[in-house]
Amino acid sequence: xxxxxxxxxxxxxxxxxxxxxxxxxxxxxxxxxxxxxxxxxxxxxxxxxxxxxxxxxxxxxxxxxx
Amino acid sequence: xxxxxxxxxxxxxxxxxxxxxxxxxxxxxxxxxxxxxxxxxxxxxxxxxxxxxxxxxxxxxxxxxxxxxxxxxxxxxxxxxxxxxxxxxxxxxxxxxxxxxxxxxxxxxxxxxxxxxxxxxxxxxxxxxxxxxxxxxxxxxxxxxxxxxxxxxxxxxxxxxxxxxxxxxxxxxxxxxxxxxxxxxxxxxxxxxxxxxxxxxxxxxxxxxxxxxxxxxxxxxxxxxxxxxxxxxxxxxxxxxxxxxxxxxxxxxxxxx
Numbered sequence: 001x002x003x004x005x006x007x008x009x010x011x012x013x014x015x016x017x018x019x020x021x022x023x024x025x026x027x028x029x030x031x032x033x034x035x036x037x038x039x040x041x042x043x044x045x046x047x048x049x050x051x052x053x054x055x056x057x058x059x060x061x062x063x064x065x066x
Numbered sequence: 067x068x069x070x071x072x073x074x075x076x077x078x079x080x081x082x083x084x085x086x087x088x089x090x091x092x093x094x095x096x097x098x099x100x101x102x103x104x105x106x107x108x109x110x111x112x113x114x115x116x117x118x119x120x121x122x123x124x125x126x127x128x129x130x131x132x133x134x135x136x137x138x139x140x141x142x143x144x145x146x147x148x149x150x151x152x153x154x155x156x157x158x159x160x161x162x163x164x165x166x167x168x169x170x171x172x173x174x175x176x177x178x179x180x181x182x183x184x185x186x187x188x189x190x191x192x193x194x195x196x197x198x199x200x201x202x203x204x205x206x207x208x209x210x211x212x213x214x215x216x217x218x219x220x221x222x223x224x225x226x227x228x229x230x231x232x233x234x235x236x237x238x239x240x241x242x243x244x245x246x247x248x249x250x251x252x253x254x255x256x257x258x259x260x261x262x263x264x265x266x267x268x269x270x271x272x273x274x275x276x277x278x279x280x281x282x283x284x285x286x287x288x289x290x291x292x293x294x295x296x297x298x299x300x301x302x303x304x305x306x307x308x309x310x311x312x313x314x315x316x317x318x319x320x321x322x323x
Binding site for chain 2: 038053
């Protein structure tokens with residue numbers, strides 16, 4: 001989930017990628033801050049629910065990791 | 067890693083590393099972060115070869131004579147409690163320029179430090195967030211100090227200025243650095259103590275945006291409205307022509323109309 005409101009400026013992983021905890025998956029720009037959003041757990045990226053350029057609110061689901 | 071390092075000092079709460087030349091101070095601070103170095107570590111350089119502003123595709127002209135630095139912070143608290151954090155570097159910079167010079171430096175929302183209509187400084191913050199916890203933030207500041215406008219490339223010469231250009235005098239860079247850091251430290255402690263409302267009070271003393279008609283440009287679209295207030299998290303609230311209010315949390319360009 002998005003921890004903050006902002007704009008998705010970068011998606012650094014693809015569906016099917018094996019992610020490690022703390023690996024950067026999304027970059028969200030908000031209030032002049034560039035925020036690297038990391039994977040909270042080890043797992044496989046099953047789904048990406050946002051696109052670059054999209055504006056998101058706090059708690060918007062960004063992706064599904066299993 | 068230390069090939070470019072000139073010297074390091076400990077001053078009050080700050081551990082400051084001075085470099086001769088870096089690609090960017092943000093990158094060097096990130097290197098330090100990965101080594102587990104404590105917060106309030108500061109990276110300063112005489113010149114950056116690839117200085118950047120907000121969004122990585124925006125370069126920041128960083129010649130000799132400017133103050134270019136980054137600060138490593140580790141708030142380690144929920145991002146919901148970091149209201150006003152994005153405003154720290156611009157408030158600290160504008161406040162310090164006012165304190166040390168006769169210039170009426172102000173902040174153009176969200177992060178430009180201006181004198182008159184020209185930009186004299188800029189800031190950038192890069193953070194790493196796991197779920198809702200802020201793991202670290204690197205706060206970058208660039209202030210055009212001791213060089214003249216003629217040094218700027220043509221694309222910047224009409225819209226950028228410097229302290230030397232405006233005052234006719236050079237400023238002591240270390241004094242400017244420590245003044246900005248001290249102010250940033252004071253403001254940061256306000257946030258950590260849950261007093262974010264005081265950050266907005268400080269911001270509004272340095273910004274003349276309230277009551278002005280502004281255009282906010284994002285992805286080629288422009289919204290026009292009257293700037294009504296700055297919210298606790300730093301968002302700009304504008305009143306549109308139909309009387310409705312819109313919260314602006316991101317913008318590529320803001321213009322005064």
